[in-house]
Amino acid sequence: MAKKNRAKGRPAETTTSGEVGPRQPCPCGSGKRYKACHGAPGGSTVFVKRPFEGLASECDLVAMRELVPAATALLPLTGEYAGRTVRVCTLLPMAAPAMVRESGEVWLGLQVQHAFGDPSRDLAAVLLAAFEAEPGTPMVGLTEAPGEGPRLQDLVADEALRVEVHEGFDFWVADVEESPEVAAALEQADGAAAPTARLASVEAAYWTQLGEREFLRWVMPEPEDALLDAFARLHVDGADRVIDGARLIGMFRAHGVVAPVWELPDGTGVEGVEDGAAELRTRLDAALADESELTTEQRSARSGLANRQVTIR
Known part of the structure; x- marks a missing residue:
């Protein structure tokens, strides 16, 4: 006799905006389901998505x-x-x-x-x-x-x-x-400890070298959805590169903020990305201020970037 599908008799999970269902991943980034982590009996009674919000740095x-x-x-x-x-x-x-x-x-x-x-x-x-x-x-x-x-x-x-x-x-x-x-x-x-340096031209951006490859990891305070929209606009215009030859490869998500990551050409060094980062910050601010609807091409770019996000915690 075939086994019954128990999921058919299970009521669908319904959550209001901002809530986490018991079988959904815990937002703390542990990889566990919410009911086995912060939603478990005796688990933490509070989860703060953006714990350092309000601090100047x-x-x-x-x-x-x-x-x-x-x-x-x-x-x-x-x-x-x-x-x-x-x-x-x-x-x-x-x-x-x-x-x-x-x-x-x-x-x-x-x-x-x-x-x-x-x-x-x-x-x-x-x-x-x-x-x-x-x-x-x-x-x-x-x-x-x-x-x-x-x-x-x-x-x-x-x-x-x-x-x-x-x-x-x-x-x-x-x-x-x-x-x-x-x-x-x-x-x-x-x-x-990988070689790392903080950029002087913009806030919270760090050049690093992992093996033979160089990267720029830039933690940004703007809301995630707004950043995804802005980077989608820049990508379609070919303006999301921090310098020539660099490639935006994805984003880390941690503690309620996101950190876009670019792979840089070999030999760039921190000095080689300073001016480009400042210029990109100007373009990004303009894209963030754009309140028009995304085009079909921009929505496709946004989806591709969202699929390349990695949650650290």
């Missing part, structure tokens, strides 16, 4: 958390913590969430995975715990959701970060004696 924070191997920036604080020195780092030894240096300076690691639904609140909870720790203390990761505490937006001043990109992770040992454990971690981390 939202896009650089996303880049440092997801795309850039080795970079640091002083984090400007406000309120009662304005006198504390905090340095955000892409990655810390053994992927520690934070470290309190002997000087009392706090280093906050961005490339950690707490998965409690709101990375901004998770990072703020680690930072507040570090303020209470003794100098020289490495922090352990969160073992439970931080609750209703502050978010980074509540602690950070409305100032842009000055991101410093490093060739490797020597900054880990710049102010301490190197231990065998840290030396081993440093060697391993340096081996995985």
Whole structure:
């Protein structure tokens, strides 16, 4: 006897705008269904799609958390913590969430995975715990959701970060004696760090070299749908290249923003893409301001670009 199709008797999922059905992928990017992740009993009660929204350097924070191997920036604080020195780092030894240096300076690691639904609140909870720790203390990761505490937006001043990109992770040992454990971690981390540089001509754009190939990865704050429309207009006009010979190959999607990626001609280097990126930013702004309906050709280009998106988380 043939098996009955159980799906036929199952009521169709209906969701309102913005809701996630139980059998749909969890928007946190885990790859699990929502009912087995943030929608599971005991799972996180909140998922924030764009956790760093409102911060002056939202896009650089996303880049440092997801795309850039080795970079640091002083984090400007406000309120009662304005006198504390905090340095955000892409990655810390053994992927520690934070470290309190002997000087009392706090280093906050961005490339950690707490998965409690709101990375901004998770990072703020680690930072507040570090303020209470003794100098020289490495922090352990969160073992439970931080609750209703502050978010980074509540602690950070409305100032842009000055991101410093490093060739490797020597900054880990710049102010301490190197231990065998840290030396081993440093060697391993340096081996995985691809050459990377931040562009000076535009915000949150990073040149990188992976093997023999060069790329530009540019985190942008505009809404995803608006960017797809704008890049579709540019593509049809042959104006989506950042420089001659470059090719827009897709987009990363992370923390509610998107990062278009171009493959660059060999030998471009960061200097070779600076002017082109500034000129593309001007063309993109004009395309974003265009409110006309997309043509059939533009809609086809938009669909092709949407199909080349990769969600990081």
